[in-house]
Amino acid sequence: xxxxxxxxxxxxxxxxxxxxxxxxxxxxxxxxxxxxxxxxxxxxxxxxxxxxxxxxxxxxxxxxxxxxxxxxxxxxxxxxxxxxxxxxxxxxxxxxxxxxxxxxxxxxxxxxxxxxxxxxxxxxxxxxxxxxxxxxxxxxxxxxxxxxxxxxxxxxxxxxxxxxxxxxxxxxxxxxxxxxxxxxxxxxxxxxxxxxxxxxxxxxxxxxxxxxxxxxxxxxxxxxxxxxxxxxxxxxxxxxxxxxx
Numbered sequence: 001x002x003x004x005x006x007x008x009x010x011x012x013x014x015x016x017x018x019x020x021x022x023x024x025x026x027x028x029x030x031x032x033x034x035x036x037x038x039x040x041x042x043x044x045x046x047x048x049x050x051x052x053x054x055x056x057x058x059x060x061x062x063x064x065x066x067x068x069x070x071x072x073x074x075x076x077x078x079x080x081x082x083x084x085x086x087x088x089x090x091x092x093x094x095x096x097x098x099x100x101x102x103x104x105x106x107x108x109x110x111x112x113x114x115x116x117x118x119x120x121x122x123x124x125x126x127x128x129x130x131x132x133x134x135x136x137x138x139x140x141x142x143x144x145x146x147x148x149x150x151x152x153x154x155x156x157x158x159x160x161x162x163x164x165x166x167x168x169x170x171x172x173x174x175x176x177x178x179x180x181x182x183x184x185x186x187x188x189x190x191x192x193x194x195x196x197x198x199x200x201x202x203x204x205x206x207x208x209x210x211x212x213x214x215x216x217x218x219x220x221x222x223x224x225x226x227x228x229x230x231x232x233x234x235x236x237x238x239x240x241x242x243x244x245x
Contacts, residue, residue: 023124025148026178030112032074032112032119033179038064038203040180041211044196053089058082059199061212062106072114074140084215103217120151120176128153138148150183178205 003163008017041061048054062080115121122141124144130153143152153174170186183198200209 008191012212023144025120026151026176027112027121028112028118028120030178031151031176032181034064034067034076034181036064036067038201039211041199041203041209042196043199044194046194047192049193055087055089057085059212062159064111066225074112074114076110076112077107078110081105081214081217088136103199119153129172135227149178156240 013219043059046056060080060082064076065079066077081103083103085101088097088099094195119142122128122142125141127139128142130140139152142153154172174185175183177183178199180201185196187194200207200211
């Protein structure tokens with residue numbers, strides 16, 4: 001009887017361990033597993049509310065043109081096009097003021113550093129730290145999908161800052177998807193809100209969602225610029241950082 005109980009407990013432990021392991025996918029490397037020729041298009045908006053509404057919109061499309069894996073480091077070279085628009089809207093009396101609008105080509109290098117402590121390697125319901133703006137770090141949870149394809153970080157007014165104070169008027173949802181990286185982020189912080197979303201992508205010749213032509217980025221725009229050789233490191237190294245894709 002004693003041996004039976006030990007064996008039973010061991011089987012229960014193996015089942016629990018398997019469940020925990022299954023709920024850890026996708027991993028950071030699976031999420032940021034891109035291939036040369038993949039094309040992604042993102043749109044984003046930041047808005048600050050006071051007496052005026054200050055809005056910053058952008059659309060960004062890029063192609064992976066080079067890939068290098070060195071141990072736990074993933075290196076991608078991206079070439080693309082960016083359209084930005086900054087403006088004010090009045091409240092309560094409506095008015096519109098255009099601040100700046102431009103488009104530019106760019107080429108940059110992104111470096112993703114993997115580690116056991118990387119938040120995207122955490123399992124379902126594990127606590128993670130989120131760098132949520134205003135130089136504040138929040139403690140929240142990571143949620144994995146049942147089909148092991150996405151990881152989601154979400155927050156609400158029950159989230160705590162690392163100093164233990166309750167955060168008010170704060171909500172966010174961030175979703176990472178296997179093979180696509182960051183696919184959506186929405187946040188609301190009292191007098192500020194914003195989003196980033198993956199509008200579309202082309203992988204293995206298949207187009208999903210919306211991919212704009214290069215010429216569409218320059219409609220009505222006179223300013224053409226080319227930026228080269230930017231290098232960006234992700235993560236920092238263990239915290240998700242707002243609007244990094």
